[in-house]
Amino acid sequence: MTEPNPMPESTPESMPRSASTQAPATRPRPVPTRAAALMAALVVALIALTGCGSDDAEPLRIRSDGSTPMRVAAAVYAGALARTGVPVDVDDPAGGDRPGGDPARMRELVDATARGEVDLFPALSGTLLSTLVPRPTETASADVEVAVNRALPQDVTIGDPAAVSDRPRMIAAQSLLEAHDVSALADCGSLPAGLPVVTTGVLTPELRHAFGGCRFGAVVERVAAAEVVRRAATGEALGVLTGFEAAADVSERSDVVVLRADGDGPIAQDLVPVYRSARIGKSQTKALSRVAGELTTADLMELVARVDRGADPRAVADEWRSTRGV
Numbered sequence: 321m322t323e324p325n326p327m328p329e330s331t332p333e334s335m336p337r338s339a340s341t342q343a344p345a346t347r348p349r350p351v352p353t354r355a356a357a358l359m360a361a362l363v364v365a366l367i368a369l370t371g372c373g374s375d376d377a378e379p380l381r382i383r384s385d386g387s388t389p390m391r392v393a394a395a396v397y398a399g400a401l402a403r404t405g406v407p408v409d410v411d412d413p414a415g416g417d418r419p420g421g422d423p424a425r426m427r428e429l430v431d432a433t434a435r436g437e438v439d440l441f442p443a444l445s446g447t448l449l450s451t452l453v454p455r456p457t458e459t460a461s462a463d464v465e466v467a468v469n470r471a472l473p474q475d476v477t478i479g480d481p482a483a484v485s486d487r488p489r490m491i492a493a494q495s496l497l498e499a500h501d502v503s504a505l506a507d508c509g510s511l512p513a514g515l516p517v518v519t520t521g522v523l524t525p526e527l528r529h530a531f532g533g534c535r536f537g538a539v540v541e542r543v544a545a546a547e548v549v550r551r552a553a554t555g556e557a558l559g560v561l562t563g564f565e566a567a568a569d570v571s572e573r574s575d576v577v578v579l580r581a582d583g584d585g586p587i588a589q590d591l592v593p594v595y596r597s598a599r600i601g602k603s604q605t606k607a608l609s610r611v612a613g614e615l616t617t618a619d620l621m622e623l624v625a626r627v628d629r630g631a632d633p634r635a636v637a638d639e640w641r642s643t644r645g646v
Contacts, residue, residue, distance in 0.1 A: 380401055380406055380409065380600075382408055382410045382411070382441065383429060383440075384442060386422075390441075390443075391412055391627070392624055392627055392637060393615075394410060394441065395633040395634045396611055396640065396641065398634070399641050400611050401604050405603075412633060423450060426448060429441045429443070430448075430452070430476070434474075439595060439600075440595040440596070440600070441593075442594070443591075445468055445478075445589060446588050448478075448594065449467055449471065452471035453467065459530075459588060461481065461590050464588045464590070465478065472594070475598055476594065477595065477597050479593040480609045480613075481612060482592075482611060482612045482616070483612075484616060484619075485589055486563040486564045486589040486591075486617075487589040488562055489561050489563055489581070490558060490559070490560055490585075491560070491566065491577065491579070493553050493554065493575060497577065497579075503579070504581070504582055504584075505531070505533070505584045505585050508531070508533045511558075513535040514535070514536070515558050516538045516540060517531070517534075517536040517537075517559070518547070520542065520548055520562065521560075522542070526586065530584070530587075545561060545565045545568070545569045546569060548560070548569075549570060549576055553576045562589075566578050567617045568624075571618065593611075595608075607646075611646055614646050615640075623640060
Protein backbone atom coordinates (compact mmCIF):
# COMPACT_ATOMS: atom_id res chain seq x y z
CA MET A 321 0.00 0.00 0.00
CA THR A 322 1.34 3.27 -1.01
CA GLU A 323 1.71 5.71 1.85
CA PRO A 324 0.37 9.21 1.22
CA ASN A 325 3.03 11.92 0.79
CA PRO A 326 3.37 13.94 3.94
CA MET A 327 2.42 17.60 3.72
CA PRO A 328 5.48 19.85 3.56
CA GLU A 329 6.21 21.70 6.77
CA SER A 330 5.51 25.37 6.72
CA THR A 331 8.44 27.66 7.55
CA PRO A 332 8.46 31.35 8.27
CA GLU A 333 10.30 31.95 5.01
CA SER A 334 7.67 30.08 2.97
CA MET A 335 4.60 31.57 4.61
CA PRO A 336 3.20 34.64 2.89
CA ARG A 337 2.83 37.68 5.12
CA SER A 338 -0.61 39.01 5.66
CA ALA A 339 -1.28 42.67 5.24
CA SER A 340 -1.39 42.97 8.99
CA THR A 341 2.11 41.50 9.49
CA GLN A 342 3.97 43.36 6.72
CA ALA A 343 6.53 45.99 7.89
CA PRO A 344 5.21 49.51 7.47
CA ALA A 345 6.83 51.56 4.70
CA THR A 346 9.54 53.98 5.95
CA ARG A 347 8.54 57.60 5.48
CA PRO A 348 11.05 60.52 5.58
CA ARG A 349 10.68 62.55 8.72
CA PRO A 350 9.82 66.17 8.17
CA VAL A 351 12.75 68.54 8.84
CA PRO A 352 11.93 70.91 11.69
CA THR A 353 12.49 74.08 9.70
CA ARG A 354 12.32 76.38 12.73
CA ALA A 355 14.98 74.43 14.61
CA ALA A 356 17.15 74.32 11.49
CA ALA A 357 16.84 78.06 11.06
CA LEU A 358 17.81 78.64 14.67
CA MET A 359 20.81 76.33 14.30
CA ALA A 360 21.93 78.13 11.15
CA ALA A 361 21.63 81.49 12.89
CA LEU A 362 23.73 80.20 15.77
CA VAL A 363 26.45 78.99 13.41
CA VAL A 364 26.53 82.35 11.63
CA ALA A 365 26.81 84.16 14.95
CA LEU A 366 29.68 81.95 16.08
CA ILE A 367 31.52 82.53 12.80
CA ALA A 368 31.02 86.27 13.15
CA LEU A 369 32.41 86.24 16.67
CA THR A 370 35.41 84.21 15.55
CA GLY A 371 36.06 86.62 12.69
CA CYS A 372 36.08 89.55 15.08
CA GLY A 373 38.61 87.80 17.29
CA SER A 374 36.66 88.31 20.49
CA ASP A 375 34.96 85.61 22.50
CA ASP A 376 33.00 87.96 24.75
CA ALA A 377 31.39 91.35 24.75
CA GLU A 378 33.72 92.85 27.34
CA PRO A 379 35.16 96.09 25.94
CA LEU A 380 38.82 96.39 25.10
CA ARG A 381 40.25 98.61 27.83
CA ILE A 382 42.61 101.12 26.23
CA ARG A 383 44.80 103.37 28.36
CA SER A 384 47.73 105.79 27.96
CA ASP A 385 50.42 107.44 30.06
CA GLY A 386 48.48 110.71 30.00
CA SER A 387 50.85 112.66 27.74
CA THR A 388 49.15 114.35 24.79
CA PRO A 389 50.90 112.29 22.05
CA MET A 390 49.99 109.03 23.77
CA ARG A 391 46.42 110.16 24.43
CA VAL A 392 46.01 110.87 20.72
CA ALA A 393 47.68 107.58 19.77
CA ALA A 394 45.34 105.70 22.13
CA ALA A 395 42.35 107.39 20.47
CA VAL A 396 43.62 106.43 17.01
CA TYR A 397 44.10 102.79 18.02
CA ALA A 398 40.71 102.72 19.76
CA GLY A 399 38.87 104.02 16.70
CA ALA A 400 40.58 101.52 14.41
CA LEU A 401 39.72 98.63 16.74
CA ALA A 402 36.11 99.77 17.10
CA ARG A 403 35.72 99.52 13.33
CA THR A 404 36.30 95.75 13.60
CA GLY A 405 33.08 95.44 15.61
CA VAL A 406 34.46 95.12 19.13
CA PRO A 407 33.47 97.55 21.90
CA VAL A 408 36.25 99.74 23.30
CA ASP A 409 36.64 101.62 26.57
CA VAL A 410 39.13 104.50 26.48
CA ASP A 411 40.22 106.12 29.71
CA ASP A 412 41.66 109.50 28.70
CA PRO A 413 43.44 111.16 31.62
CA ALA A 414 45.39 114.27 30.68
CA GLY A 415 48.59 115.04 32.45
CA GLY A 416 51.90 113.69 31.10
CA ASP A 417 54.65 116.22 31.76
CA ARG A 418 56.73 115.41 28.67
CA PRO A 419 55.98 114.08 25.18
CA GLY A 420 57.87 110.84 25.63
CA GLY A 421 55.87 109.75 28.66
CA ASP A 422 56.84 108.82 32.18
CA PRO A 423 58.83 105.58 32.77
CA ALA A 424 57.10 105.08 36.13
CA ARG A 425 53.70 105.32 34.48
CA MET A 426 54.96 102.94 31.76
CA ARG A 427 55.80 100.38 34.43
CA GLU A 428 52.30 100.72 35.87
CA LEU A 429 50.74 100.15 32.46
CA VAL A 430 52.88 97.07 31.76
CA ASP A 431 51.99 95.54 35.13
CA ALA A 432 48.28 96.35 34.73
CA THR A 433 48.30 94.70 31.29
CA ALA A 434 50.00 91.60 32.68
CA ARG A 435 47.31 91.40 35.39
CA GLY A 436 44.54 91.66 32.79
CA GLU A 437 43.35 95.10 33.91
CA VAL A 438 44.40 96.84 30.67
CA ASP A 439 44.13 95.40 27.16
CA LEU A 440 46.14 97.90 25.10
CA PHE A 441 48.20 101.05 25.47
CA PRO A 442 50.52 102.96 23.12
CA ALA A 443 54.20 103.27 24.01
CA LEU A 444 57.54 104.42 22.69
CA SER A 445 59.77 101.41 22.13
CA GLY A 446 62.92 102.82 23.75
CA THR A 447 61.16 104.02 26.88
CA LEU A 448 59.38 100.67 27.09
CA LEU A 449 62.63 98.73 26.81
CA SER A 450 64.37 100.95 29.38
CA THR A 451 61.46 100.28 31.74
CA LEU A 452 61.77 96.51 31.31
CA VAL A 453 65.55 96.14 31.11
CA PRO A 454 68.13 98.14 33.07
CA ARG A 455 70.74 99.74 30.80
CA PRO A 456 69.69 98.17 27.47
CA THR A 457 72.38 97.99 24.80
CA GLU A 458 70.09 97.87 21.78
CA THR A 459 69.57 101.16 19.91
CA ALA A 460 68.37 100.31 16.36
CA SER A 461 64.61 100.07 15.85
CA ALA A 462 64.47 96.38 14.91
CA ASP A 463 66.81 95.36 17.73
CA VAL A 464 64.81 97.33 20.29
CA GLU A 465 61.55 95.70 19.16
CA VAL A 466 63.02 92.20 19.50
CA ALA A 467 64.39 93.01 22.95
CA VAL A 468 61.04 94.47 24.07
CA ASN A 469 59.10 91.38 23.02
CA ARG A 470 61.62 89.21 24.83
CA ALA A 471 61.32 91.24 28.04
CA LEU A 472 57.54 91.71 28.18
CA PRO A 473 55.48 89.52 30.54
CA GLN A 474 53.90 86.37 29.18
CA ASP A 475 50.87 86.96 26.91
CA VAL A 476 51.78 90.64 26.45
CA THR A 477 53.24 91.68 23.10
CA ILE A 478 53.72 94.65 20.77
CA GLY A 479 52.24 95.30 17.35
CA ASP A 480 53.81 96.79 14.24
CA PRO A 481 55.62 100.10 14.82
CA ALA A 482 54.19 103.18 13.16
CA ALA A 483 56.35 105.67 11.26
CA VAL A 484 56.28 107.79 14.40
CA SER A 485 59.55 108.44 16.22
CA ASP A 486 60.45 110.47 19.29
CA ARG A 487 64.13 109.55 19.09
CA PRO A 488 66.31 112.48 20.31
CA ARG A 489 67.80 114.48 17.44
CA MET A 490 70.85 116.66 17.08
CA ILE A 491 70.12 119.87 15.17
CA ALA A 492 72.48 122.48 13.72
CA ALA A 493 72.53 125.46 11.42
CA GLN A 494 72.52 124.56 7.74
CA SER A 495 75.36 127.04 7.15
CA LEU A 496 77.52 125.37 9.83
CA LEU A 497 77.00 121.92 8.36
CA GLU A 498 77.74 123.07 4.82
CA ALA A 499 80.92 124.83 5.91
CA HIS A 500 82.28 121.57 7.36
CA ASP A 501 80.69 119.14 4.88
CA VAL A 502 78.59 117.40 7.55
CA SER A 503 75.15 115.89 7.00
CA ALA A 504 75.04 112.83 9.30
CA LEU A 505 75.61 112.27 12.98
CA ALA A 506 78.49 109.94 12.14
CA ASP A 507 80.37 112.93 10.65
CA CYS A 508 79.69 115.21 13.62
CA GLY A 509 83.33 115.05 14.69
CA SER A 510 84.19 117.29 11.74
CA LEU A 511 82.42 120.21 13.40
CA PRO A 512 84.46 122.62 15.54
CA ALA A 513 85.15 121.22 19.00
CA GLY A 514 83.70 122.87 22.07
CA LEU A 515 80.39 124.08 20.64
CA PRO A 516 77.81 124.36 23.45
CA VAL A 517 74.77 122.08 23.34
CA VAL A 518 71.32 123.42 24.22
CA THR A 519 68.53 120.95 24.97
CA THR A 520 64.92 120.94 26.12
CA GLY A 521 65.47 118.10 28.55
CA VAL A 522 68.43 116.60 30.38
CA LEU A 523 71.46 115.30 28.53
CA THR A 524 71.69 111.91 30.25
CA PRO A 525 74.88 109.84 30.21
CA GLU A 526 73.31 107.70 27.47
CA LEU A 527 72.67 110.77 25.31
CA ARG A 528 76.14 112.15 25.99
CA HIS A 529 77.56 108.86 24.78
CA ALA A 530 75.30 108.75 21.72
CA PHE A 531 76.24 112.30 20.71
CA GLY A 532 79.82 112.12 21.98
CA GLY A 533 81.32 112.19 18.49
CA CYS A 534 80.25 115.84 18.18
CA ARG A 535 82.95 116.94 20.69
CA PHE A 536 80.60 119.49 22.21
CA GLY A 537 81.39 121.78 25.12
CA ALA A 538 79.11 123.19 27.81
CA VAL A 539 75.57 121.82 28.11
CA VAL A 540 72.55 124.05 28.74
CA GLU A 541 69.47 122.04 29.79
CA ARG A 542 65.70 122.56 30.17
CA VAL A 543 65.38 125.26 27.53
CA ALA A 544 62.20 125.86 25.53
CA ALA A 545 62.20 124.20 22.12
CA ALA A 546 61.85 127.50 20.27
CA GLU A 547 64.93 128.88 22.07
CA VAL A 548 66.92 125.73 21.28
CA VAL A 549 66.13 126.20 17.59
CA ARG A 550 66.93 129.92 17.71
CA ARG A 551 70.36 129.34 19.26
CA ALA A 552 71.19 126.49 16.89
CA ALA A 553 70.27 128.72 13.93
CA THR A 554 73.09 131.13 14.83
CA GLY A 555 75.67 128.45 14.04
CA GLU A 556 77.28 129.02 17.42
CA ALA A 557 75.61 126.13 19.25
CA LEU A 558 74.20 122.67 18.65
CA GLY A 559 70.72 121.67 19.77
CA VAL A 560 69.15 118.46 21.02
CA LEU A 561 65.38 117.98 20.67
CA THR A 562 63.09 115.02 20.99
CA GLY A 563 61.83 113.60 17.73
CA PHE A 564 58.41 115.10 18.38
CA GLU A 565 59.89 118.53 19.06
CA ALA A 566 62.05 118.36 15.94
CA ALA A 567 59.02 117.47 13.81
CA ALA A 568 57.04 120.38 15.26
CA ASP A 569 59.75 123.08 15.34
CA VAL A 570 62.33 122.23 12.65
CA SER A 571 60.59 120.42 9.80
CA GLU A 572 59.37 123.63 8.13
CA ARG A 573 62.67 125.52 8.45
CA SER A 574 65.50 125.71 5.93
CA ASP A 575 68.14 127.35 8.14
CA VAL A 576 68.18 124.58 10.77
CA VAL A 577 68.33 120.87 9.98
CA VAL A 578 68.37 117.54 11.80
CA LEU A 579 71.55 115.49 11.47
CA ARG A 580 70.76 112.17 9.83
CA ALA A 581 71.26 109.39 12.39
CA ASP A 582 71.36 106.26 10.16
CA GLY A 583 72.38 103.44 12.53
CA ASP A 584 74.03 105.76 15.02
CA GLY A 585 72.57 107.80 17.83
CA PRO A 586 70.31 107.33 20.84
CA ILE A 587 67.95 104.44 21.42
CA ALA A 588 65.01 104.19 19.01
CA GLN A 589 61.70 105.62 20.21
CA ASP A 590 59.11 104.20 17.80
CA LEU A 591 55.38 104.20 18.51
CA VAL A 592 54.02 100.69 19.13
CA PRO A 593 50.77 99.28 20.54
CA VAL A 594 51.31 97.09 23.62
CA TYR A 595 48.50 94.60 24.18
CA ARG A 596 47.27 91.35 25.67
CA SER A 597 47.53 88.78 22.89
CA ALA A 598 44.50 86.86 24.19
CA ARG A 599 42.27 89.90 23.61
CA ILE A 600 43.44 90.92 20.15
CA GLY A 601 42.29 88.67 17.31
CA LYS A 602 43.18 88.55 13.64
CA SER A 603 40.83 91.37 12.63
CA GLN A 604 42.15 93.63 15.38
CA THR A 605 45.77 92.83 14.49
CA LYS A 606 45.10 93.87 10.90
CA ALA A 607 43.47 97.10 12.10
CA LEU A 608 46.54 97.94 14.21
CA SER A 609 48.79 97.20 11.25
CA ARG A 610 46.79 99.60 9.08
CA VAL A 611 47.40 102.34 11.62
CA ALA A 612 51.12 101.52 11.57
CA GLY A 613 51.15 101.84 7.79
CA GLU A 614 49.52 105.28 7.77
CA LEU A 615 50.41 107.25 10.90
CA THR A 616 53.57 109.39 10.72
CA THR A 617 55.36 111.67 13.16
CA ALA A 618 54.10 114.71 11.23
CA ASP A 619 50.52 113.40 11.40
CA LEU A 620 50.69 112.80 15.14
CA MET A 621 52.24 116.21 15.82
CA GLU A 622 49.48 117.92 13.82
CA LEU A 623 46.83 116.11 15.88
CA VAL A 624 48.70 116.89 19.12
CA ALA A 625 48.80 120.60 18.25
CA ARG A 626 45.03 120.60 17.78
CA VAL A 627 44.49 118.87 21.13
CA ASP A 628 46.81 121.36 22.81
CA ARG A 629 44.52 124.08 21.43
CA GLY A 630 41.51 122.45 23.08
CA ALA A 631 40.27 119.79 20.63
CA ASP A 632 39.09 116.39 21.85
CA PRO A 633 41.60 113.57 21.15
CA ARG A 634 38.87 111.21 19.93
CA ALA A 635 37.45 113.81 17.55
CA VAL A 636 40.79 114.59 15.91
CA ALA A 637 41.68 110.89 15.79
CA ASP A 638 38.38 110.01 14.12
CA GLU A 639 38.87 112.78 11.56
CA TRP A 640 42.36 111.53 10.74
CA ARG A 641 41.16 107.94 10.39
CA SER A 642 38.32 108.94 8.08
CA THR A 643 40.74 110.70 5.72
CA ARG A 644 43.10 107.71 5.68
CA GLY A 645 40.51 104.94 5.56
CA VAL A 646 41.89 103.35 8.74
